[in-house]
Amino acid sequence: MGRSQVLQSSPSLQGKTLQKQALEVAGAYQYVLTFIFMGLFFTLLMVYLLFTSLWAFSVLYLVWLYLDWDTPNRGGRRYMWMRNWTIWKHQRDYFPIKLAKTAELPPDRNYVLSSHPHGIMANGIFCNFCTDSNNFCQLFPGLRPHLATLAGLFCLPVFREYIMFHGLCSVSRQSLDFILSQPQLGQAVVILIGVPRRPCMQSQETQRLRTPGPEAPRCPDSPRPPCCESGWVRVQVAGPCSSEALTLSQRASLVPVYSFGENDIFKLKTFAEDSWQHLCQVTFKKLMGFSPCIFWGRGLFSANSWGLLPFAVPITTVVGHPIPVPRCLSPTEEQVDHYHALYMRALEQLFEDHKESYGVPASTCLTFL
Numbered sequence: 001m002g003r004s005q006v007l008q009s010s011p012s013l014q015g016k017t018l019q020k021q022a023l024e025v026a027g028a029y030q031y032v033l034t035f036i037f038m039g040l041f042f043t044l045l046m047v048y049l050l051f052t053s054l055w056a057f058s059v060l061y062l063v064w065l066y067l068d069w070d071t072p073n074r075g076g077r078r079y080m081w082m083r084n085w086t087i088w089k090h091q092r093d094y095f096p097i098k099l100a101k102t103a104e105l106p107p108d109r110n111y112v113l114s115s116h117p118h119g120i121m122a123n124g125i126f127c128n129f130c131t132d133s134n135n136f137c138q139l140f141p142g143l144r145p146h147l148a149t150l151a152g153l154f155c156l157p158v159f160r161e162y163i164m165f166h167g168l169c170s171v172s173r174q175s176l177d178f179i180l181s182q183p184q185l186g187q188a189v190v191i192l193i194g195v196p197r198r199p200c201m202q203s204q205e206t207q208r209l210r211t212p213g214p215e216a217p218r219c220p221d222s223p224r225p226p227c228c229e230s231g232w233v234r235v236q237v238a239g240p241c242s243s244e245a246l247t248l249s250q251r252a253s254l255v256p257v258y259s260f261g262e263n264d265i266f267k268l269k270t271f272a273e274d275s276w277q278h279l280c281q282v283t284f285k286k287l288m289g290f291s292p293c294i295f296w297g298r299g300l301f302s303a304n305s306w307g308l309l310p311f312a313v314p315i316t317t318v319v320g321h322p323i324p325v326p327r328c329l330s331p332t333e334e335q336v337d338h339y340h341a342l343y344m345r346a347l348e349q350l351f352e353d354h355k356e357s358y359g360v361p362a363s364t365c366l367t368f369l
Helices: 018-049 055-067 086-094 123-130 151-155 159-165 173-180 202-207 243-250 276-288 333-354
Strands: 097-101 110-116 144-149 168-170 187-192 233-235 252-260 267-269 294-298 315-319 366-368
Touching (some): 018 123, 086 123, 097 123, 123 187, 123 315, 151 159, 173 187, 333 366
Parallel strands (some): 110 252, 144 187
Antiparallel strands (some): 267 294
């Protein structure tokens, strides 16, 4: 693999004024508060207004929601001026967040960027692909990024508009088919892969990185190495008939993406599989499509207290080499498995090539569940 290319757009940690530090904290904190509370707040507000003299506002918005319901499945509705907000640059500098390029992605075809790990709020992925604070347009000229996320988020009033303005769209098959079938090439769909079989394991899998001792086995050469020692990093990849099957039917190259540090910005509470808390998580996931989890960062005014401000851990999103996939309208299971195996090998190689550069011990290996 070639050396990665990173546009050094963030200032050094030294020499920051108090005002700059405060702006960075505000940038990181507003992202968390928006992610957690914005959808709930406007949902409750719409319900409340129905019982006041301002009920017409809620009714008009509900009419708009009905008429605009299918927009998240048709590429969303982005506005470039929101991608260039200054607040995103402050959020970038807080951690800091960087975007590394290892290969050219020519705009003469489409791409499915499968990103790992999922993390709690995908801070690095949002910053790198939903904003232009790390110069995505310069690193990958001609590409139009779309971050695919849970369809349920587009049911939340006002919040749906906010995330669509930043280039988010539904992760439904209808949505991805629509984007990748556009006559204009250069569409880049970013899919957050890594939602684990067990709820809320994504942070645990890479946050508690332990370096195996000399007696621990090295990384096997198999494209799907077994889950062995607890000190190994574990990432759950997409199964058959997911993004790999999609690329077979839409003439899009598959690109592995790994965000180093994404799982380290929050701490996570995990529960035993036989506990009632874990049962509640599983049940909720079956109903809503995602698992609730207990997480925390540092306090807003003190690094020694609990809070919702993320830990200032560097995040680097490394974009790997594209895997060409031929167009096949009806891919067989063998074809899907073949390209799925190619993808896993590419992801493993991407991790091995860059782990030491971004703070992961050399003896740490990537394994697949």
